[in-house]
Amino acid sequence: MTNIKLHDKKINSFLEFASDETVAAASAAAAGVLAGKKFAVKDNIAVEGMHLTCGSKILENFVSPYDATAVKKLKEAGAVCVGKTNLDEFGMGSSTDNSALAVTNNPWDLERVCGGSSGGSAAAVAAGMVPFALGTDTGGSIRQPASFCGVYGLKPTYGVVSRFGLVAYASSLEVCGIISNSVDTVRSVFEVIKGKDGNDQTSIEHIPADPAAETVAVLAGDLGLKPEVEAAYKKAVDGLKTAGFKIIEVELPMLDYGIAAYYTIAMAEASANLARYNGVRYGHRSAKAEGFEDLVRKSRDEGFGDEVKLRILLGTYVLRSGFQDQYYTRAQKIRTAVRNEFDSVFEKADLVLMPAFPTAAFKHGDQSLDQFQQKLADKFTVAANLTGMPAMSVPVSVEDGLPVGMQLMAPVFAEERIFRAAEKLAGVLPPAECPGKMEESND
Numbered sequence: 077m078t079n080i081k082l083h084d085k086k087i088n089s090f091l092e093f094a095s096d097e098t099v100a101a102a103s104a105a106a107a108g109v110l111a112g113k114k115f116a117v118k119d120n121i122a123v124e125g126m127h128l129t130c131g132s133k134i135l136e137n138f139v140s141p142y143d144a145t146a147v148k149k150l151k152e153a154g155a156v157c158v159g160k161t162n163l164d165e166f167g168m169g170s171s172t173d174n175s176a177l178a179v180t181n182n183p184w185d186l187e188r189v190c191g192g193s194s195g196g197s198a199a200a201v202a203a204g205m206v207p208f209a210l211g212t213d214t215g216g217s218i219r220q221p222a223s224f225c226g227v228y229g230l231k232p233t234y235g236v237v238s239r240f241g242l243v244a245y246a247s248s249l250e251v252c253g254i255i256s257n258s259v260d261t262v263r264s265v266f267e268v269i270k271g272k273d274g275n276d277q278t279s280i281e282h283i284p285a286d287p288a289a290e291t292v293a294v295l296a297g298d299l300g301l302k303p304e305v306e307a308a309y310k311k312a313v314d315g316l317k318t319a320g321f322k323i324i325e326v327e328l329p330m331l332d333y334g335i336a337a338y339y340t341i342a343m344a345e346a347s348a349n350l351a352r353y354n355g356v357r358y359g360h361r362s363a364k365a366e367g368f369e370d371l372v373r374k375s376r377d378e379g380f381g382d383e384v385k386l387r388i389l390l391g392t393y394v395l396r397s398g399f400q401d402q403y404y405t406r407a408q409k410i411r412t413a414v415r416n417e418f419d420s421v422f423e424k425a426d427l428v429l430m431p432a433f434p435t436a437a438f439k440h441g442d443q444s445l446d447q448f449q450q451k452l453a454d455k456f457t458v459a460a461n462l463t464g465m466p467a468m469s470v471p472v473s474v475e476d477g478l479p480v481g482m483q484l485m486a487p488v489f490a491e492e493r494i495f496r497a498a499e500k501l502a503g504v505l506p507p508a509e510c511p512g513k514m515e516e517s518n519d
């Protein structure tokens with residue numbers, strides 16, 4: 077662990093490391109398909125005996141009494157958890173700079189963000205500290221940091237990986253997924269963590285869809301991409317052609333509406349899910365409070381960061397009585413329309429290729445990408461969450477020294493179709509290694 081800790085000093089992807097004794101004991105006992113494989117866990121997913129901060133002051137001192145189902149399954153398969161990674165507070169953001177606890181730097185360029193919200197997980201993988209990491213994806217939080225860090229990031233079909241032990245942000249949208257530098261590792265980890273779980277009533281059995289793919293749909297017209305992403309998109313399309321895929325052009329006009337629908341639904345669900353942090357049962361409790369109401373108000377005021385407060389306020393606003401039809405119900409109708417649009421594309425194509433984000437990794441504090449612009453930039457990723465479909469960000473090129481990834485999206489249960497296409501594409505456009513990658517180490 078010494079080398080990982082040293083290597084992480086400049087990147088800061090970890091919020092907590094497992095103790096050397098725990099890692100040594102788990103490694104010695106490891107047996108199973110992932111025996112001895114090290115992994116990191118985004119700090120909104122529970123690992124027994126470790127902190128579960130969600131990047132928030134409100135849970136800064138909370139230690140999880142149990143393992144999330146995905147973590148439990150990985151441990152049973154012999155994988156060894158080495159630590160918890162940084163994230164945007166409660167998964168709300170696209171840079172990891174919304175973490176209240178640490179600033180994580182992109183291992184490709186330390187002045188830049190690693191993406192978010194699973195930024196610590198993506199940075200740790202890109203820097204070679206772990207072969208894979210768990211993340212969560214509510215609106216792009218696995219795929220976008222994977223793109224910024226030049227690694228693979230899978231958002232599985234909704235419900236296929238149990239959410240038990242994942243701290244809820246927007247329950248109808250989020251999934252637990254995988255970040256890795258190899259498609260094969262993503263596949264083998266997915267095989268281990270998927271499946272119905274009695275502890276999560278929304279979880280479902282994975283019934284694999286046809287893995288074959290011939291036709292890939294790409295987006296026509298001006299997508300509003302920065303030149304580096306435009307160039308990478310073109311390379312990916314050409315790469316798919318070279319790999320033998322037939323390309324068709326489609327338009328997805330609902331993508332522009334999807335973003336408003338996503339934020340309406342996500343904030344509404346967040347306002348309900350985050351009501352539990354009231355300073356009473358667990359989490360931060362204000363020392364200055366007088367009386368119950370004051371305790372709730374002060375604990376929440378002191379514990380939550382600005383972005384979280386904004387979302388709770390907006391979520392409460394859209395759900396207030398008499399206005400649900402105007403906002404929440406309307407957003408759900410748009411959600412259905414987005415799904416219908418993708419369903420009709422999948423009648424003509426087996427996969428859809430889309431950018432993960434309109435820019436490459438931006439600098440910390442870049443004012444041209446303020447919180448509002450970052451939300452608009454989720455346009456391409458939220459579709460997979462609104463529809464429940466799987467999507468994986470695939471590293472396709474390096475532009476001006478920064479990696480750019482593209483997403484392959486498929487109908488529900490067609491993860492294997494994505495893996496195979498990603499492998500074919502890697503044959504034509506092999507992923508570049510991060511220059512700041514640490515040597516393989518056995519510490």
Ligand code: GLN
Pocket residue numbers: 166167168169170192193212213214215216217218245342454
């Ligand atoms: N950027 C999106 C948001 O801020 C996605 C976050 C996520 O997937 N957790 O909500």
